Amino acid sequence: MNARLATRKLMKKTQLETRDMAIGARIRHLREQKGLSQGDIEKMTGLLRCYTSRVENGHTIPSLETLERYAVALGLPLYQLFYAGDEPAPTPNLTPRQTLEELAEEEGKQGADARFLLMLKSLVEHIRESDRHVLLSLAKKLASR
Numbered sequence: 246m247n248a249r250l251a252t253r254k255l256m257k258k259t260q261l262e263t264r265d266m267a268i269g270a271r272i273r274h275l276r277e278q279k280g281l282s283q284g285d286i287e288k289m290t291g292l293l294r295c296y297t298s299r300v301e302n303g304h305t306i307p308s309l310e311t312l313e314r315y316a317v318a319l320g321l322p323l324y325q326l327f328y329a330g331d332e333p334a335p336t337p338n339l340t341p342r343q344t345l346e347e348l349a350e351e352e353g354k355q356g357a358d359a360r361f362l363l364m365l366k367s368l369v370e371h372i373r374e375s376d377r378h379v380l381l382s383l384a385k386k387l388a389s390r
Contacts, residue, residue: 276301283298
């Protein structure tokens with residue numbers, strides 16, 4: 246019985262290691278495809294070169310936040326770190342979503358909220374970056390109450 250349990254644990258550990266190495270290998274492949282060095286990634290993300298090496302070799306599992314930093318540095322949407330297809334991954338079970346503009350055409354509270362967000366978006370696009378940071382900071386403080 247103990248041998249069976251040990252075998253299961255070993256199989257699970259091997260599966261996890263393979264998955265972790267796969268994301269590291271994918272990051273390496275994408276980085277090399279873009280002609281970037283680990284030093285370039287360090288400059289763009291602030292992540293140490295030795296950390297990137299550990300990720301690419303499967304010794305470290307990056308967090309989602311770290312994966313987002315890699316995706317930005319590589320100029321890719323996050324899903325492409327996990328999916329190698331040319332087109333976005335199929336999502337057959339997801340309901341198609343309406344755009345904000347489509348929602349704004351609706352009547353009632355949902356349409357009114359969408360129109361408000363469109364107006365806010367338009368205003369935020371025209372303010373300075375420093376003022377945008379102040380506004381975002383205020384919104385975070387209000388949301389945390």
